[in-house]
Amino acid sequence: MNHLQIADFQIEPSPLGVGCTGEVFRARHVRENKDYVVKRYNSMAVDHHLMAYMFERFKEMPLHDGIIPVKAFQLHKTPYYSVAEFDSGKKLLYCGAFKESEAWALIQLLADALGHAHKYGVAHGNLHPGNVFFLVDKDSEARLRIGDFGAGMLGKVHHVDLGESAYFAAPEQLLCLGQDFGDGKAEKWDVYHFGSVAFWLLNQVTPRGGFYQKLRAQEIAKAGGRPVPVDPIALATTMEKEGKLPWKKRIGSGRREARYVELIESCLSLDPAKRPVDMREVSQRFLDIESEFTLLETQEKAAQDLADAENRVIREKLKQKMKLFTARALVTILTASCIIAILFFLEYLNLFKETSMKNSELDQVMTNQQAHISILRNQVENKAGDLKQSRAAADASFYSMTQLSVGNQGEETLIKDLERSRTYYVRILKEALEGDAEPERGRALHSLAHIEKKLHRDAESLDHFQKAIDSFETQLRKNDAELEEEPRHNIVVRLADCYEHVGMMNQIPGSSEALASLTKAVWYLKQVLVHDPEDTAAATKLAESSFFLGQTLERQTRFEEAISFYSEAAEKAVQLRSLSDSGEKNKELETMISKLQFHAAESLRKTGREKESVDAYIATIESVERLRSLHGYTRDETLIMARSYLSLGDIFGNSKDITNEDKDQVYNEALRLLVPLNRQTPDHVEIAALLCHSLSRLARIELAADHRRDGYNLSLRGIEVLDTALKKNPENLNGFLELAEARLGHLDFLSDDKASAQKVSQRGVESATMAHDLLLQTARKLSEIERELTNQKLRRIFADYGTICSELGQDQLATKCLSYASFKLSYQD
Numbered sequence: 148m149n150h151l152q153i154a155d156f157q158i159e160p161s162p163l164g165v166g167c168t169g170e171v172f173r174a175r176h177v178r179e180n181k182d183y184v185v186k187r188y189n190s191m192a193v194d195h196h197l198m199a200y201m202f203e204r205f206k207e208m209p210l211h212d213g214i215i216p217v218k219a220f221q222l223h224k225t226p227y228y229s230v231a232e233f234d235s236g237k238k239l240l241y242c243g244a245f246k247e248s249e250a251w252a253l254i255q256l257l258a259d260a261l262g263h264a265h266k267y268g269v270a271h272g273n274l275h276p277g278n279v280f281f282l283v284d285k286d287s288e289a290r291l292r293i294g295d296f297g298a299g300m301l302g303k304v305h306h307v308d309l310g311e312s313a314y315f316a317a318p319e320q321l322l323c324l325g326q327d328f329g330d331g332k333a334e335k336w337d338v339y340h341f342g343s344v345a346f347w348l349l350n351q352v353t354p355r356g357g358f359y360q361k362l363r364a365q366e367i368a369k370a371g372g373r374p375v376p377v378d379p380i381a382l383a384t385t386m387e388k389e390g391k392l393p394w395k396k397r398i399g400s401g402r403r404e405a406r407y408v409e410l411i412e413s414c415l416s417l418d419p420a421k422r423p424v425d426m427r428e429v430s431q432r433f434l435d436i437e438s439e440f441t442l443l444e445t446q447e448k449a450a451q452d453l454a455d456a457e458n459r460v461i462r463e464k465l466k467q468k469m470k471l472f473t474a475r476a477l478v479t480i481l482t483a484s485c486i487i488a489i490l491f492f493l494e495y496l497n498l499f500k501e502t503s504m505k506n507s508e509l510d511q512v513m514t515n516q517q518a519h520i521s522i523l524r525n526q527v528e529n530k531a532g533d534l535k536q537s538r539a540a541a542d543a544s545f546y547s548m549t550q551l552s553v554g555n556q557g558e559e560t561l562i563k564d565l566e567r568s569r570t571y572y573v574r575i576l577k578e579a580l581e582g583d584a585e586p587e588r589g590r591a592l593h594s595l596a597h598i599e600k601k602l603h604r605d606a607e608s609l610d611h612f613q614k615a616i617d618s619f620e621t622q623l624r625k626n627d628a629e630l631e632e633e634p635r636h637n638i639v640v641r642l643a644d645c646y647e648h649v650g651m652m653n654q655i656p657g658s659s660e661a662l663a664s665l666t667k668a669v670w671y672l673k674q675v676l677v678h679d680p681e682d683t684a685a686a687t688k689l690a691e692s693s694f695f696l697g698q699t700l701e702r703q704t705r706f707e708e709a710i711s712f713y714s715e716a717a718e719k720a721v722q723l724r725s726l727s728d729s730g731e732k733n734k735e736l737e738t739m740i741s742k743l744q745f746h747a748a749e750s751l752r753k754t755g756r757e758k759e760s761v762d763a764y765i766a767t768i769e770s771v772e773r774l775r776s777l778h779g780y781t782r783d784e785t786l787i788m789a790r791s792y793l794s795l796g797d798i799f800g801n802s803k804d805i806t807n808e809d810k811d812q813v814y815n816e817a818l819r820l821l822v823p824l825n826r827q828t829p830d831h832v833e834i835a836a837l838l839c840h841s842l843s844r845l846a847r848i849e850l851a852a853d854h855r856r857d858g859y860n861l862s863l864r865g866i867e868v869l870d871t872a873l874k875k876n877p878e879n880l881n882g883f884l885e886l887a888e889a890r891l892g893h894l895d896f897l898s899d900d901k902a903s904a905q906k907v908s909q910r911g912v913e914s915a916t917m918a919h920d921l922l923l924q925t926a927r928k929l930s931e932i933e934r935e936l937t938n939q940k941l942r943r944i945f946a947d948y949g950t951i952c953s954e955l956g957q958d959q960l961a962t963k964c965l966s967y968a969s970f971k972l973s974y975q976d
Contacts (some may be wrong), residue, residue: 151187151226153219158185167310168192168237173233183218186295187226194302195222197328201269202229205296208267213260215280215294234292236282239348240275247398249289250348251407251488254578255433256291261341262430264296270333272301272325275312276347300559301333309377314353314360317344321383330852331811341426342414349398354415355386357393386650387417403440408508410436410586427819435823437605531637562602585625586634589618593641600648607651612645619645636678640685643671647692648700662703665696669712683736690716690739697746704932705739706750713747734774738784741770745787746795757798764791785820789837792817796844807848814848817841825868830881835872839865839889850895859896880937883918887911887944894951905955908948910961915944919967942968 151158155177162170169188176183187286190194199222213246220229245253257279264271271293278295290672300309300316303326313321317339346354359382366375392412399408410432414420423429506679571596576588596611619642623635650664650893672689672938676682693716700709717740748763768791796813799805828834842865847857866889873882897904919941926934949964 151185151228152226153185153230156185156230165309167312169227174230184231184233184294185228186231187228189307190225190227192304192307193227194304195227197302197702198222198227201296205270207886208264208269211260211263213256213291213293214264214296215292217296231294234280234282234288234294236280236292238277239279239281239291239344240277242281244351245348247349247404250345251404253289253291253429254345254348254407254411256289257341257344258294258426258430258433260291260293261337261426264293265334265337265425265427266816269294269296270301270328271337271340272328272333273312273316274344275315276344277312279344301328301336302326308374309379310374311377313377313379313382314356315340315347317419318355318383318386319419321379321386324379327801329808330849330854331533331815332419335419335422337426338414338422338429339419341410341429345411346392346394346415350393350395352393354392355389356382358389359385403436406436407433424815424819426454427520428822430553431819431823443799451651455564565598565602571597572598585618585622589615589622589642590639592618593645596645596648600652605652609649612649612652616642616645636675639671639674639678640688643668643675643688643692646671647688647695651695662696662699665692665699668692669696669716687736687739690736690743692716694739694742694746697743697750698776701750701753702933703745704753704936706754709750710747710754713743713750717743717747737770737774741767741774741784741787744770745791748791750795752798761795761798764795767791782824785824786834786837789817789820789841792820793837793844796841800844807851810961811845811848814841814845818845829868830872830875832869832872832876832879835869836882836885839869839885841865842868843889843892846896847892855896859893862889862893862896866893877917878921878924880918880921883914883921884940884944887914887918887948890914891944892948901955904951905957908952908955908957909960912945912948913951915941915948915964916967 153174156174156179158172158174163184164171169186169192172185174185174926175181175243176184188198202217202220202222205217213230215234218230218232221227222229233477235373261271261274273295274293280292280294280295281289282292283289300307300313300320303325307324317336319332320336320339343354347353359378363375363377368374392415394408399405410429414422414429423432507589508690572591574878575591576595578587592611592615596608596615599605599608599611611782619638622638623642646664646668650661650668653661653664669689669692672685672692675685676689679685693712697709697713700706700712721740744763744767748760748767751757751760751763768788771788771791796810796817799810799813817837818841821834821841824831824834825838842861846858846862846865849861852897866886869886869889873879873886876882890907892908894904894911897907922934922937922941929937945968949961949968952958952961952964
């Protein structure tokens with residue numbers, strides 16, 4: 148080791164250990180005064196090109212508590228080495244058995260750490276209990292850290308003598324000695340390694356290969372204890388022949404633990420296609436199970452509390468019955484004893500006398516209280532009159548009302564409350580007609596419009612919003628000079644809210660009328676922020692109105708203007724992010740930031756500014772990740788993340804500088820987010836369409852790599868998912884457009900199967916025809932530009948099907964497609 152010199156490090160001469168890929172030494176950093184571990188690699192036992200690539204990605208990966216950081220490495224020339232932090236923990240291999248609950252906790256920590264690595268494209272390749280370190284800190288909190296990434300059975304290795312760590316490897320990895328690692332196979336191997344370590348933690352044996360391990364132990368005994376390398380072919384063959392996994396009987400006896408066992412068994416599937424895609428999916432599935440059982444336990448506790456309450460009621464009833472029985476027995480005894488009865492009667496007379504005196508005192512108290520109540524009633528009536536003139540009280544009442552929502556329970560009560568509030572504001576409006584009561588009238592109209600909107604009286608609500616606008620603007624014009632700043636501020640806030648709702652409730656969302664109203668809303672909110680630049684509520688409202696305005700501009704293909712509004716509002720919201728309160732306000736502001744960034748990215752892409760759109764999509768992903776720390780992903784935020792990854796994949800698809808592996812990773816990110824959502828709501832067409840899109844793009848990547856069968860299966864799965872959702876929602880225009888395009892792409896896999904291609908083309912034309920019919924039915928709900936763009940897309944799809952059907956000899960179907968391809972939608976409002 149004397150010939151290995153690393154600047155700033157003092158390396159101990161004796162190795163800490165020797166493995167199949169090299170030697171490990173302890174080293175001291177001279178300036179930091181901190182211990183590190185130096186691993187010198189055997190140049191014949193590692194793929195230094197692949198390891199250099201992995202360590203570069205490792206270096207760019209954010210730190211994670213479960214992964215030992217690598218400080219430095221040299222893999223472009225010999226000697227090859229890496230320098231990692233020294234971990235004071237004990238190797239998991241030497242920790243002995245854990246209780247089942249402790250083992251599951253450690254397994255989830257391990258899954259989270261590996262999921263983090265896979266998220267950033269870093270595969271381990273040789274996970275086993277010898278490179279996982281366990282430590283219990285001073286707060287009695289257990290932690291795991293993984294080390295030794297990339298070395299061993301991964302890459303183009305010339306020669307390596309495998310040790311017992313090979314017992315944890317996947318059979319197909321052993322058969323190719325880790326050389327065929329592309330197309331996500333390395334991540335699949337890590338999933339199997341993880342499953343093996345998890346199984347070992349729970350059962351203290353490896354899941355497979357037990358027969359081979361006994362034979363090798365016998366050979367070592369015959370050799371007098373000398374090392375005997377593991378034969379990877381023999382080990383893999385033995386593993387593939389073994390059947391049921393040797394679980395201990397007690398493992399997985401609980402409902403939650405049984406679900407964990409199912410997940411580990413899926414990780415240990417001999418068929419790689421049946422394993423989770425990567426460790427991110429495994430980690431997410433653990434979180435899903437935890438969420439499911441946390442909810443279940445909450446429900447069961449509530450049921451138990453209810454049962455306990457019922458039992459207490461029953462016990463109380465029994466006590467009351469016993470008291471009644473005792474009282475009756477007492478009456479019988481009293482009746483039998485005359486003397487005792489007389490004594491009790493005298494006592495009763497005495498008590499009656501005292502009670503009469505107390506009743507007289509009570510009557511006097513009641514008289515005094517009634518007088519006091521009368522005084523209070525007069526005060527309340529006076530206060531009620533003052534309250535009508537109080538803008539602050541009216542604002543508080545209004546904002547409380549707008550926060551009401553109808554849930555599964557209490558719906559009737561809430562509707563009754565809203566109806567009573569509506570009656571109150573109608574009366575206020577009648578009173579406001581007399582005298583100079585315009586401020587009161589405007590606020591009443593505004594509040595009444597919101598109540599009617601919640602009661603789904605949209606026509607009346609829209610009318611009252613319009614009248615409120617007239618009232619507020621009249622007040623601003625009449626009192627422009629003498630109106631105080633605070634009342635003006637309140638009027639402007641309400642005006643902005645009215646204009647936003649008028650724009651949103653317009654019958655045609657993309658119309659010029661909707662655009663004008665939303666533009667006014669944004670203008671007024673900017674005036675609010677001029678008055679108070681640190682008003683986070685107004686900034687959030689401005690972000691929301693700008694979002695709706697940008698969507699309206701997008702519908703009119705005015706993308707540059709939409710980008711301007713999105714960007715300006717997002718920039719203002721980001722500036723005020725640190726000033727907002729923690730909790731719901733912060734979450735609301737962060738949610739609007741992510742929406743604005745996403746739609747800005749979409750508009751930038753539509754204008755051809757792809758480089759800027761990539762930056763905007765990445766900013767969106769970072770904002771949604773920040774939301775995750777506040778409350779986890781909602782469904783809408785998960786969809787924004789998935790759509791961002793899909794858009795990035797589509798943009799990268801046009802670039803020759805991006806490898807298929809990178810495109811595959813981006814689409815797989817979208818897939819990882821969409822699959823759980825689709826499982827929860829298989830009838831949701833938007834989710835199904837996005838999932839179909841990602842699967843179709845992954846299928847193309849597989850086809851380009853000459854993996855036709857894998858690509859065919861991915862494409863077919865996407866079509867089936869979307870077809871299932873549309874059967875439950877047969878009026879979704881965009882869903883049928885996506886399905887028609889997906890079937891068009893699926894034909895690429897059927898070039899040598901004419902009969903199947905004819906069937907798919909016929910179904911594709913049916914999907915396109917359904918979209919055409921829905922466009923005619925829903926044209927009134929679309930702006931003129933949206934109708935034209937959808938019609939153009941349909942004509943292109945029909946033209947492509949017409950060409951393909953003609954080539955397949957489906958002349959009649961081709962003629963139909965070509966007639967639709969020349970169809971121009973003509974619609975008059």
